[in-house]
Amino acid sequence: MDKTEFEYRxxxxxxxxxxxxxxxxxxxxxxxxxxxxxxxxxxxxxHLNERELFKLEQINLSKGKPQSIQQTIDLLYDFGLTPLWINAEISHSFKKRTLINLTCSRRFRNEEQLNKKVDKFPPFHIGVSLPPWHKKGEKFNINWKRHRLKLKLYSLIWKYKYRKRLKNKKPNC
Incomplete structure (x- = not known):
């Protein structure tokens, strides 16, 4: 696969x-x-070859730093080789910007070794992270992962109320 095809995918x-x-x-x-x-x-x-170790080092340097499409291509395309698989999901989205997580294999392979049976645009595989409370058919806020502090607060409140109820209950002796 050439760089233009990788960009298209x-x-x-x-x-x-x-x-x-x-x-x-x-x-x-x-x-x-x-x-x-x-x-x-x-x-x-x-199990990683020398070139894969070099690419891993480059990817590690980008940890936590949002990358443009061109920077992403430069990191994940290597002279006809791409990561064996790349799982894509939206991390969060706001009015002006969407951040997409690309979790990828550390092994770089040519196009013949990519999974064409499952994915429409190999090596990319799209998915959506569902919140733990999600019910089938219900829509949710894509930014649910960013509200962890709020989730922890509600969890602590629930635990406090639950313990208080248990203390107030009298045993049936």
Whole structure:
């Protein structure tokens, strides 16, 4: 696969991800996109070749830094080789920007080794992270992961009320 084809697949998989996710969420998703690249592991291992170790080091340097489409292509395309798989999901979206997590394999392979049976735009595989409380058919806020503090607060309140009820209950002796 050449660089132009990889760019096309990134753009098209991003478009499909946004369209698919939009059907499941209550908020609007901005089409102004940046990417957060996360390898399956940040640690070097013996099964990686020298070039893969170099690419892993480059990806590790981008940790937590949103990347433009061109920066993403530069990090994930290597002379005809791409990560064996790349899982794409929207991290969060606001009026002016959407951040997409790209979790990728540390192994770089040619196009013949990519999974064409499952994915429309290999190596990209799109998905949506559902909140733990999600009920089938209900829409949710795509930014639910960013509200962890709020979730912890509600959890603590619930635990406090539950313990208080248990203390107030009299045993049936």
């Amino acid at each position: 990134l753009i098209e998989s991003t478009r499909e991800l946004i369209e698919f996710t939009q059907t499941m969420v209550t908020n609007s998703i901005s089409k102004n996109v940046e990417y957060l690249i996360e390898p399956s592991s940040r640690l070097a291992s013996n």
